[in-house]
Amino acid sequence: MNHTLIKYLAISCLxxxxxxxxxxxxxSVDPRAITGQLTLTGSSTIAPLxxxxxxxxxxxxxxxxxxxxxxxxxxxxxxxxxxxxxIGMVSRALNEEExxxxxxxxxxxxxxxxxxxxxxxxxxxxxxxIAIYTGKVTHWNEIGGADAPITVVNKAEGRSTLELFLSYxxxxxxxxxxxxxxGDNQQGIRTVAADPNAIGYVSIGTAAYEASRGTxxxxxxxxxxxxxxxxxxxxxxxxxxxxHLVTLGTAEQIPxxxxxxxxxxxxxxxxxxxxxxxxxxxxx
Amino acid sequence: MSRSRTDVPLLWTLRAxxxxxxxxxxxxxxxxxxxxxxxxxSPGIAxxxxxxxxxxxxxxxxxxxxxxxxxxxxxxxxxxxLATPLGVAAALFSRFYAPPVVATWFxxxxxxxxxxxxVVYGFWGLVVLTPLIRQWAPPGQSLLAxxxxxxxxxxxxxxxxxxxxxxxxxxxxxxxxxxxxxxRWATVIGVALPAARTGIASSILLAAxxxxxETMAVLMVAGNIVQVPDSLFAPVRTLTANIAxxxxxxxxxxxxxxxxxxxxxxxxxxxxxxxxxxIMREELNVTxxxxxxxxEARAPHx
Numbered sequence: 001m002n003h004t005l006i007k008y009l010a011i012s013c014l015x016x017x018x019x020x021x022x023x024x025x026x027x028s029v030d031p032r033a034i035t036g037q038l039t040l041t042g043s044s045t046i047a048p049l050x051x052x053x054x055x056x057x058x059x060x061x062x063x064x065x066x067x068x069x070x071x072x073x074x075x076x077x078x079x080x081x082x083x084x085x086x087i088g089m090v091s092r093a094l095n096e097e098e099x100x101x102x103x104x105x106x107x108x109x110x111x112x113x114x115x116x117x118x119x120x121x122x123x124x125x126x127x128x129x130i131a132i133y134t135g136k137v138t139h140w141n142e143i144g145g146a147d148a149p150i151t152v153v154n155k156a157e158g159r160s161t162l163e164l165f166l167s168y169x170x171x172x173x174x175x176x177x178x179x180x181x182x183g184d185n186q187q188g189i190r191t192v193a194a195d196p197n198a199i200g201y202v203s204i205g206t207a208a209y210e211a212s213r214g215t216x217x218x219x220x221x222x223x224x225x226x227x228x229x230x231x232x233x234x235x236x237x238x239x240x241x242x243x244h245l246v247t248l249g250t251a252e253q254i255p256x257x258x259x260x261x262x263x264x265x266x267x268x269x270x271x272x273x274x275x276x277x278x279x280x281x282x283x284x
Numbered sequence: 285m286s287r288s289r290t291d292v293p294l295l296w297t298l299r300a301x302x303x304x305x306x307x308x309x310x311x312x313x314x315x316x317x318x319x320x321x322x323x324x325x326s327p328g329i330a331x332x333x334x335x336x337x338x339x340x341x342x343x344x345x346x347x348x349x350x351x352x353x354x355x356x357x358x359x360x361x362x363x364x365x366l367a368t369p370l371g372v373a374a375a376l377f378s379r380f381y382a383p384p385v386v387a388t389w390f391x392x393x394x395x396x397x398x399x400x401x402x403v404v405y406g407f408w409g410l411v412v413l414t415p416l417i418r419q420w421a422p423p424g425q426s427l428l429a430x431x432x433x434x435x436x437x438x439x440x441x442x443x444x445x446x447x448x449x450x451x452x453x454x455x456x457x458x459x460x461x462x463x464x465x466x467x468r469w470a471t472v473i474g475v476a477l478p479a480a481r482t483g484i485a486s487s488i489l490l491a492a493x494x495x496x497x498e499t500m501a502v503l504m505v506a507g508n509i510v511q512v513p514d515s516l517f518a519p520v521r522t523l524t525a526n527i528a529x530x531x532x533x534x535x536x537x538x539x540x541x542x543x544x545x546x547x548x549x550x551x552x553x554x555x556x557x558x559x560x561x562x563i564m565r566e567e568l569n570v571t572x573x574x575x576x577x578x579x580e581a582r583a584p585h586x
Contacts, residue, residue, distance in 0.1 A: 158534050173339055179422075182506075
């Protein structure tokens with residue numbers, strides 16, 4: 001009898017201690033105090049990035065397991081609501097019907113239209129870009145450029161840059177008449193740099209980096225805003241979008257593990273991973 | 285048949301290793317079918333052949349793989365047409381015409397060519413070859429570029445293996461030809477080539493297998509537009525390039541559709557292997573008992 005009572009007391013004490021620990025640990029987190037499993041689902045744009053962050057998180061927080069699954073932003077919203085996932089990944093701003101969720105920005109995604117450096121044109125309007133990509137304009141001289149056919153470089157299906165490009169210009173992939181389809185940003189840069197008549201688009205981080213290294217490309221301003229990382233970060237550049245983690249309820253209502261991970265994902269500790277995937281970190 | 289005691293562990297080790305290799309192959313095939321299954325159920329096989337185009341991720345997805353099957357076959361066939369005469373000629377030169385020192389260095393060069401990673405070929409194609417073609421007919425990234433790069437990549441395979449096949453012709457054949465007073469050219473055409481037919485044919489088929497499976501180099505120079513090419517200068521997408529371009533970002537139905545392209549690729553390779561076996565059998569029957577089995581005629585490639 002006595003024995004069981006002592007056991008109960010001991011266990012309750014331990015539990016109390018543990019909860020106290022996790023409550024106090026908001027400011028200076030002892031990594032070993034954070035334990036458990038975390039599931040994230042949603043946007044296939046964010047998933048590879050979160051996957052890398054999760055690997056590093058598991059190393060610094062040894063008693064945790066972070067599971068990352070894709071399925072699109074809408075799945076991220078749905079799973080966070082249903083509780084199937086602790087955190088949803090959503091590669092857009094939340095809309096009005098999603099007020100029950102709290103969104104935490106972790107990075108920004110920006111796309112720059114690029115031309116070959118020797119192309120005399122320095123500005124293209126949205127209408128011109130749409131006309132070029134839908135095949136209504138096929139030669140540069142139709143819009144004041146050289147007398148040469150336009151090489152339209154498009155991205156392969158499923159890429160986040162393609163998705164952002166299409167949604168910004170309100171195009172469907174079926175409407176685009178590409179001359180060349182490329183995979184990653186590097187291939188896009190190489191293709192445009194090798195062809196004076198090419199137009200393409202790549203992640204802004206890649207474009208800025210390559211242009212600064214003297215690669216023969218130039219990034220076009222959009223709506224009069226220069227395509228720079230700074231303009232993506234301050235929200236001025238139109239062809240960009242926030243990458244969000246979302247949870248049901250506010251930061252105070254969610255478990256310590258989820259809160260710690262969200263803070264971690266937005267911190268400078270992982271900004272190198274963000275940059276490695278051609279996204280723009282929120283902070284330097 | 286009595287076996288010595290020491291043979292038994294060796295026998296079972298070999299059996300286990302062989303079983304493992306076989307099991308892995310079967311597992312890969314099973315995995316492919318399993319992953320492709322959802323797409324074979326819905327939208328169903330017919331869609332992969334009759335849909336109007338390939339937009340697997342749009343709201344009304346379309347799954348026509350036929351242009352990519354054509355692209356793969358045309359690029360491979362073109363590369364074989366170009367690389368076979370060059371490769372066999374290189375082998376003949378090295379075996380019958382080049383002085384020994386030159387032949388040795390020539391072979392080393394070919395081995396080097398065979399050892400260059402495909403992504404290097406692709407990069408070279410992207411920055412050197414396609415701009416050259418573009419000056420002629422834009423956009424430059426095209427079926428022609430794919431064929432040229434593939435030819436360059438399979439040329440050493442054909443040349444080195446054909447050379448080995450020529451080298452393993454029984455000495456008596458060549459001595460017989462010499463004693464008949466045949467010229468070198470007549471010996472090559474009348475004796476050496478017919479005797480090495482099997483080896484040369486298998487080198488060509490092996491090269492074809494490499495060409496069908498090549499991914500990175502083709503992806504970088506072919507332009508990757510999903511269409512049945514109407515000219516040598518039109519961009520094409522091959523099945524392998526399709527998988528490499530889209531798999532990392534594909535979800536559910538799209539992903540399953542990509543595994544269907546993998547299955548089709550597997551079927552193409554199976555056809556190729558059967559074809560090569562059929563050719564070998566025919567040839568082996570003709571020369572049974574004379575043709576020495578040649579260990580070296582095996583591929584150095586993975």
